[in-house]
Amino acid sequence: MSTYSANVQRRHYRIGIDVGLKSIGFCAIEVDGRGTPTKLLNSTVHLHDGGAEPGDRKEVSRKKTAGIARRARRRGLRNKRRLRELDAYLSEELGWPLPDLEEFTDQHEPWHVRAELLDSYVSDPAERKEMLAIAVRHIARHRGWRNSYTSVASLARAPYPSKALITVNQRVCEALGVTIDAEATQGQLASAYVADERYAFQALRGTQGLFRGRQYQSDTYHELTQILRFQRVESSQIDELMKRVFHVINPRDGVRRNMRVGCDQLPGQESKFRAEIAQPAFQKFRIVAALANLRIRSGRQERKLSADELRRVTQYILDSSIALEDNDWSDIAEQLGIERNSLTGTAKAVFEGEPALRRPPTWPGLVLWTGCFEGCWLLLVVLCPLARVLVG
Numbered sequence: 001m002s003t004y005s006a007n008v009q010r011r012h013y014r015i016g017i018d019v020g021l022k023s024i025g026f027c028a029i030e031v032d033g034r035g036t037p038t039k040l041l042n043s044t045v046h047l048h049d050g051g052a053e054p055g056d057r058k059e060v061s062r063k064k065t066a067g068i069a070r071r072a073r074r075r076g077l078r079n080k081r082r083l084r085e086l087d088a089y090l091s092e093e094l095g096w097p098l099p100d101l102e103e104f105t106d107q108h109e110p111w112h113v114r115a116e117l118l119d120s121y122v123s124d125p126a127e128r129k130e131m132l133a134i135a136v137r138h139i140a141r142h143r144g145w146r147n148s149y150t151s152v153a154s155l156a157r158a159p160y161p162s163k164a165l166i167t168v169n170q171r172v173c174e175a176l177g178v179t180i181d182a183e184a185t186q187g188q189l190a191s192a193y194v195a196d197e198r199y200a201f202q203a204l205r206g207t208q209g210l211f212r213g214r215q216y217q218s219d220t221y222h223e224l225t226q227i228l229r230f231q232r233v234e235s236s237q238i239d240e241l242m243k244r245v246f247h248v249i250n251p252r253d254g255v256r257r258n259m260r261v262g263c264d265q266l267p268g269q270e271s272k273f274r275a276e277i278a279q280p281a282f283q284k285f286r287i288v289a290a291l292a293n294l295r296i297r298s299g300r301q302e303r304k305l306s307a308d309e310l311r312r313v314t315q316y317i318l319d320s321s322i323a324l325e326d327n328d329w330s331d332i333a334e335q336l337g338i339e340r341n342s343l344t345g346t347a348k349a350v351f352e353g354e355p356a357l358r359r360p361p362t363w364p365g366l367v368l369w370t371g372c373f374e375g376c377w378l379l380l381v382v383l384c385p386l387a388r389v390l391v392g
Contacts, residue, residue, distance in 0.1 A: 012033065016028075108204075146218070168215075296344070309336055313336065
């Protein structure tokens, strides 16, 4: 920070900032030539809500609330797009009809259709296509939950039935007083449940419904696979239907993964994009930049690392990071064939015994260190105009 103001008196001063959860305090203190405070020039406190939502729920931040709403909105838009693309494939590629599921007189008709498709083969092609379209579109709308990081192929390897489906099976058996096959599908269980007049008008979902709690896509994947194979659908069409019905965007493949952060600031490189932070080349650049400030002391003389030494130490750190090994400056000194006390610069030990940079840079650790360094520059950018305002 600046040690004096650009005014006529040339007063020496210090700026202090106290950042709190609900307030930020600023002060400017005049000091003498030895740095001893002599006068309070100005002080102020700015109160803020800490980014919390107004109302009783002060612990909920606006960022969290907005994030929940944004993700729900995007999830709804993706589901609508997925269903539109599925309908287009069924009608244009397979030539199947698209009956409206909301126009059925019996609201449980899709569940009965799913059960019938597993009971016997439908010989009439037109009727079979219509029933398959009903089952596929119904499962696509009630497919259950799965981790977005897992692929569609992983659903085939998941255990069947899941614990949730076993619980539903037990619930149906207790309600009807019968024993049902342990591998019965969701469609078969729901069809048997609503076929009883006692539960014909009872909701299947909700806190008191048959499918209360989380249901899993592995169960509906298994059921749809059984239906399509039993109705003799071609294997290529089955694979394509599975991809479209259970499609989900993997967070690793999102748009942000391939975003460019901007152009390079190096002279002559302004027209080129910077490498992403997660790129190995960018991390290697950070490691080399940190090691470039390393010095080797010999007597009263200090020298930089030679090109061969810098290359050898950089490769050692990269290999150690990949192997998840924890290194310190003693290991770097050993690689250079010198004593630990001969390392200075970045690795120079302070009076407490720890160096300015406690450990050699690594891929994850260096990112955090650089972020703190950039944060200090940001603080200086804020303080420079603030000093002029406080001191006047």
